Amino acid sequence: MYQTDMLSISAFSKMSDVTRKTLIYYDRIGLFKPAFVADNGYRYYHRSQLDTIGVIHIFKELGMSLEEIRGHLGKRTPASTLELLRKQEEIIQLQIAKLEQTRQMIIMQAENIELSINVNTSHIQVIWQSRIPLLLSCRVHASKKQFPEYLWDDFQLRLQRENAPIGYPNGIIVKKEDLLKRDGDMVSHMFSRMATHFQEKVYMPEGFYLVSYTRADYGDTDKIYPQIFDYIEKKQYVVLGDAYEEYLQDEVSLQNPEEYLVRIMVHIKEPSNDK
Structure with missing residues (x-):
C-alpha cells in the first residue's frame, strides 16, 4: 500500500461526498472502517475504499438498513454480492417503471x-x-x-x-x-x-x-x-x-x-x- 494512495478523512469525505461525522459513525458501528488509524487517532482511507463507500451509499439509497449492509459486507463473496446486486437491479427496474407511469400520468393530465x-x-x-x-x-x-x-x-x-x-x-x-x-x-x-x-x-x-x-x-x-x-x-x-x-x-x-x-x-x- 503506497502512502500516496492514502487519504485523510477530510480528503476522503470530500471525494466520496460522505460527511466526516458519517464516516466516523460508520467506523464506530463496524460498517466501514478506515484502512489505517495513526497513533494520534487520525483516520486514513485507501483510494480503493471509494468503491466500497459508493456501494454502501447505493444500497442505503435503495432502502437497505445499515445493519443489512454491514451483514452483507461482513461476509461478502462474489456469489452473495452478485445475488444482492441482481435483487437491487429488480428494485431499480420497478422504480423506473413507476416513475415512467407517473411521468405518463402528468403528461396525460397536462394534455x-x-x-x-x-x-x-x-x-x-x-x-x-x-x-x-x-x-x-x-x-x-x-x-x-x-x-x-x-x-x-x-x-x-x-x-x-x-x-x-x-x-x-x-x-x-x-x-x-x-x-x-x-x-x-x-x-x-x-x-x-x-x-x-x-x-x-x-x-x-x-x-x-x-x-x-x-x-x-x-x-x-x-x-x-x-x-x-x-x-x-x-x-x-x-x-x-x-x-x-x-x-x-x-x-x-x-x-x-x-x-x-x-x-x-x-x-x-x-x-x-x-x-
Whole structure:
C-alpha cells in the first residue's frame, strides 16, 4: 500500500461526498472502517475504499438498513454480492417503471387540461381516432349513480399491477347495446389509456367517433346522452361500438364538481358525405 494512495478523512469525505461525522459513525458501528488509524487517532482511507463507500451509499439509497449492509459486507463473496446486486437491479427496474407511469400520468393530465381550455360544450363533432391501448377493469352492468365499490377495488389492483400511481386518469365505458336502447347510465368497465404489460392487451378501436363535451359531476353524465342520441338520430349515424367517457377537467384542476368537464366519444360508422 503506497502512502500516496492514502487519504485523510477530510480528503476522503470530500471525494466520496460522505460527511466526516458519517464516516466516523460508520467506523464506530463496524460498517466501514478506515484502512489505517495513526497513533494520534487520525483516520486514513485507501483510494480503493471509494468503491466500497459508493456501494454502501447505493444500497442505503435503495432502502437497505445499515445493519443489512454491514451483514452483507461482513461476509461478502462474489456469489452473495452478485445475488444482492441482481435483487437491487429488480428494485431499480420497478422504480423506473413507476416513475415512467407517473411521468405518463402528468403528461396525460397536462394534455387533457390544455385540450379542454377552449372546448365548446355546445358543439358536437365527428373525428377519426386511431387505435388506443387500454387498461380495463372487470366487466359490470351497473348504474353510474350506484357505482359498485368492488369495481373501484378491482381497477385499483389492476393499476397497481401496471405500476401506475394513484390518481392515474381513468374513465368509464357504456356498451353499444345500452346505447342502442338510448340508455347512457349503465357502466360496463372502467378504463385508462395505457399500454399494459401484465394484463390482457385491449384497445379502443380505430375509427370515427362522435365527440361531445359537458359540465357534470362524477356519476351525472347521463344527462348529456339524450342530446347525443337525438343528434345521432338527426344525422342518421350508425352506432358501431361503445361510448368512452373521460374527465378532462376534474378535482385536480377545479374546485367546483359541477364544473368538471367530461368528454364522451361514441364509436360510429363512417358518416356519409351528404350528412
